[in-house]
Amino acid sequence: MSERLQAASGAGRGPDADDVLSVSNLSTRFFTEEGQINAVESVSFDIRDNEILGIVGESGSGKSVTSLSLIDLVESPGRITEGEVWYRNPELADEFRSNDAVSVDGDHIDLRTVPPRVRRSLRGPSFSTIFQDPMSSFNPSITVGEQIAEAVEVQRRATANPRSTRSRTQGYGLGQYLLDGIVPGRGYTSEESMDRAIELLEQVGIPDPADRVDEYPGQFSGGMLQRAMIAQALAGEPDVLIADEPTTALDVTIQAQILNLLREVQEERGMSIILITHDLGVIAEMCDRVCVMYAGEIVERGTLSAVFDDPVHPYTQGLLGSIPDLEDPRSRLQPIDGNVPGLLDSEMDDRCYFADRCPKAMQSCLEKPDEIVVDAEAEHGAKCVLAERSYDPDEALPADYFGGDSE
Amino acid sequence: MVSARVIRNLKKEFRNSALAKIGLVLVISIILIATFAPFVATHDPTAQQLDQSQLPPIGFSETAERTSSQMVDGEIQTVTETVEITPDPDHVFGTDSLGRDMFSRIVYGARTSLAVGVLGTLLAAAVGVPVGLLAGYHRGTVDDALMRVADVSLAFPSLVLAVALIGLWGRAAMDVPDPFVVAGLAPEMPESFVLPITVVIVVGLVNWVWFARVARGEALSLRGQEYVKASRALGASDNTIILRHVLPNAITPIIVLGTVQVAAIILLESSLSFLGFSGTTLSWGFDIAQGRDYVSSGQWWISSIPGFAIMLSVIGINLLGDWLRDALDPGIEGEGGAA
Numbered sequence: 065m066s067e068r069l070q071a072a073s074g075a076g077r078g079p080d081a082d083d084v085l086s087v088s089n090l091s092t093r094f095f096t097e098e099g100q101i102n103a104v105e106s107v108s109f110d111i112r113d114n115e116i117l118g119i120v121g122e123s124g125s126g127k128s129v130t131s132l133s134l135i136d137l138v139e140s141p142g143r144i145t146e147g148e149v150w151y152r153n154p155e156l157a158d159e160f161r162s163n164d165a166v167s168v169d170g171d172h173i174d175l176r177t178v179p180p181r182v183r184r185s186l187r188g189p190s191f192s193t194i195f196q197d198p199m200s201s202f203n204p205s206i207t208v209g210e211q212i213a214e215a216v217e218v219q220r221r222a223t224a225n226p227r228s229t230r231s232r233t234q235g236y237g238l239g240q241y242l243l244d245g246i247v248p249g250r251g252y253t254s255e256e257s258m259d260r261a262i263e264l265l266e267q268v269g270i271p272d273p274a275d276r277v278d279e280y281p282g283q284f285s286g287g288m289l290q291r292a293m294i295a296q297a298l299a300g301e302p303d304v305l306i307a308d309e310p311t312t313a314l315d316v317t318i319q320a321q322i323l324n325l326l327r328e329v330q331e332e333r334g335m336s337i338i339l340i341t342h343d344l345g346v347i348a349e350m351c352d353r354v355c356v357m358y359a360g361e362i363v364e365r366g367t368l369s370a371v372f373d374d375p376v377h378p379y380t381q382g383l384l385g386s387i388p389d390l391e392d393p394r395s396r397l398q399p400i401d402g403n404v405p406g407l408l409d410s411e412m413d414d415r416c417y418f419a420d421r422c423p424k425a426m427q428s429c430l431e432k433p434d435e436i437v438v439d440a441e442a443e444h445g446a447k448c449v450l451a452e453r454s455y456d457p458d459e460a461l462p463a464d465y466f467g468g469d470s471e
Numbered sequence: 472m473v474s475a476r477v478i479r480n481l482k483k484e485f486r487n488s489a490l491a492k493i494g495l496v497l498v499i500s501i502i503l504i505a506t507f508a509p510f511v512a513t514h515d516p517t518a519q520q521l522d523q524s525q526l527p528p529i530g531f532s533e534t535a536e537r538t539s540s541q542m543v544d545g546e547i548q549t550v551t552e553t554v555e556i557t558p559d560p561d562h563v564f565g566t567d568s569l570g571r572d573m574f575s576r577i578v579y580g581a582r583t584s585l586a587v588g589v590l591g592t593l594l595a596a597a598v599g600v601p602v603g604l605l606a607g608y609h610r611g612t613v614d615d616a617l618m619r620v621a622d623v624s625l626a627f628p629s630l631v632l633a634v635a636l637i638g639l640w641g642r643a644a645m646d647v648p649d650p651f652v653v654a655g656l657a658p659e660m661p662e663s664f665v666l667p668i669t670v671v672i673v674v675g676l677v678n679w680v681w682f683a684r685v686a687r688g689e690a691l692s693l694r695g696q697e698y699v700k701a702s703r704a705l706g707a708s709d710n711t712i713i714l715r716h717v718l719p720n721a722i723t724p725i726i727v728l729g730t731v732q733v734a735a736i737i738l739l740e741s742s743l744s745f746l747g748f749s750g751t752t753l754s755w756g757f758d759i760a761q762g763r764d765y766v767s768s769g770q771w772w773i774s775s776i777p778g779f780a781i782m783l784s785v786i787g788i789n790l791l792g793d794w795l796r797d798a799l800d801p802g803i804e805g806e807g808g809a810a
Contacts, residue, residue: 135704137700137703137704140610140611184706184708185706186706187703187704187705187706188704188705188706188707189706191704192704192705193701193704193705195697195700195701195704196697197697200696200697200698201697201698201700201701202698202701203696203698203702203715203716203719203720204698204720205719205720206715206716206719211698214702214705214707214715215705215706218705218706218707222706293701296701296705297705299705300705300706306704
């Protein structure tokens with residue numbers, strides 16, 4: 065299947081020079097007691113310099129697992145079973161060029177082949193993540209300032225000794241912990257890191273940052289904490305910022321502020337953002353390119369305008385159809401019937417996974433569709449037969465074809 | 472960690488609970504008595520006065536039958552007379568079979584119990600908490616291996632395990648010089664205090680499992696917290712996360728368990744002393760064992776008074792533990808917002 069994917073995504077034949085990150089054929093499986101769950105199924109995409117890539121899909125479509133797979137934070141019983149994650153980092157590529165076990169292609173290095181400690185050393189300085197719920201993403205027993213300073217500290221170690229992955233990964237030893245506990249006023253974080261934390265808080269628009277650094281997460285509001293989390297993520301000066309539903313837990317006015325902040329920060333620092341959300345409005349406002357995920361696969365991709373103005377996959381059409389239309393507020397919304405499939409390997413037939421919910425399911429949907437290029441210019445591709453042909457009611461599957469399957 | 476909120480909760484819970492007050496008073500008294508034992512005790516607890524043996528505590532008179540033999544006209548005559556033994560105001564709790572002052576023995580026994588209880592708990596926590604945190608945080612094989620070891624040591628009855636370990640290692644004891652006596656403040660008291668090292672190690676090794684289980688449970692739930700994930704995503708190492716994010720948030724139940732464990736270890740120490748496995752003779756359990764033979768002949772106090780001492784200290788520490796648990800309960804304390 066990989067060679068068919070290459071056609072549209074450009075992945076597989078190695079990353080392009082302007083790809084910060086190029087993911088190819090990434091599969092993540094969870095080995096649970098009920099069976100194998102294919103949370104991410106041969107996903108390929110790339111993130112370029114200075115862009116915001118949106119990944120959109122329903123709950124359970126594999127968006128978050130994809131992002132966790134990128135930074136190697138998939139938890140047991142989950143495992144990345146296949147795929148390449150090419151990351152552009154000339155220094156790292158040089159360091160490993162002579163190493164046979166590590167795949168290096170120009171300035172890019174395949175993170176799936178480097179030792180785990182190197183992958184960890186990249187978290188923070190190379191990839192940062194903003195999580196969905198700011199309230200629970202801060203340790204309630206440590207001040208906000210300390211937690212941001214901690215991230216600064218990680219970055220300092222990385223820059224102080226970029227060649228040695230060992231020093232980057234060095235943690236916080238037991239001896240130091242005991243010392244901190246006994247000697248009052250001694251922190252894990254240095255004075256400079258704390259000053260940097262204040263600076264960062266100011267950048268993300270928190271008033272009186274010098275006072276607020278000493279407050280605990282409980283004393284911050286949700287929107288403030290989300291800003292603080294962005295500050296924490298920026299502390300590492302990452303190349304790629306992964307924002308996993310950054311605004312879902314916030315109310316609408318705060319959402320807009322946070323999105324503006326993200327955009328500003330992205331433009332200012334010239335980094336790339338992967339924005340994961342189920343909110344099409346957020347995607348429309350923020351992203352340059354979009355990937356639509358369903359059942360662990362990317363079913364449609366392309367530039368924002370290509371996907372939103374001219375959706376090919378009935379799933380994308382369904383998603384877009386379920387947004388209220390301001391111009392015609394009286395019309396009923398059109399929900400997509402049914403739910404995302406459970407992704408259990410044993411229950412996944414070899415067909416288009418969306419066929420059981422698809423209003424345009426046809427006989428040919430019983431075969432697994434390849435990714436088909438819709439518009440090469442807009443990098444628009446879709447995993448749907450409708451990209452090549454139009455819907456033929458004569459071939460339609462009977463309405464009860466999946467009868468017991470969908471419920 | 473000790474935030475204003477924690478102190479406020481502690482105070483509030485203390486005001487509302489009479490039991491907490493009783494517990495605190497008991498525990499503080501025991502600590503003071505144990506610390507200043509040379510000043511509290513009226514006699515050297517090890518000094519024998521055979522002419523004053525088996526004196527009852529103040530307020531209790533004993534009648535005892537004394538049999539004496541006399542040579543009357545070349546024949547031995549046995550005369551049995553009933554004597555009344557009156558308590559000596561010098562010995563508040565009476566004396567034991569060798570004429571040692573019970574009150575002083577109780578006072579010094581508090582030292583042994585408290586020292587073994589606290590040191591044993593610290594040792595148990597020092598072993599159990601890291602094991603539990605590592606197991607809970609890393610899960611998988613590490614968890615399985617460590618927890619199976621814990622299960623195995625839990626499967627042994629703790630007393631049997633303790634007896635077996637002491638049998639293996641012998642009864643080592645350490646003489647700790649008593650600073651007050653060395654400084655010449657209480658010259659008539661024993662110069663050193665005997666710390667039964669083996670007992671400390673054994674009770675620590677028997678009870679570490681509880682700490683491991685609690686720490687593991689906490690680590691398991693805390694590792695799922697977003698802030699742990701966030702910290703990992705920001706590049707923190709596992710040890711940093713365990714020490715900075717997991718341990719501080721897991722400390723409350725560990726502290727509560729610690730107080731309860733002190734009481735449990737005091738009981739275990741008494742049991743071991745009762746069985747004769749202690750390295751010291753200044754122990755409540757040892758005194759109970761000594762007095763056991765005299766209970767049937769009427770000298771109940773030799774066993775009962777140390778028994779009361781054990782009871783009061785265990786009740787006191789447990790009440791204190793309950794107070795801490797109620798005050799530090801995360802349910803009351805709240806995790807801030809969406810938790």
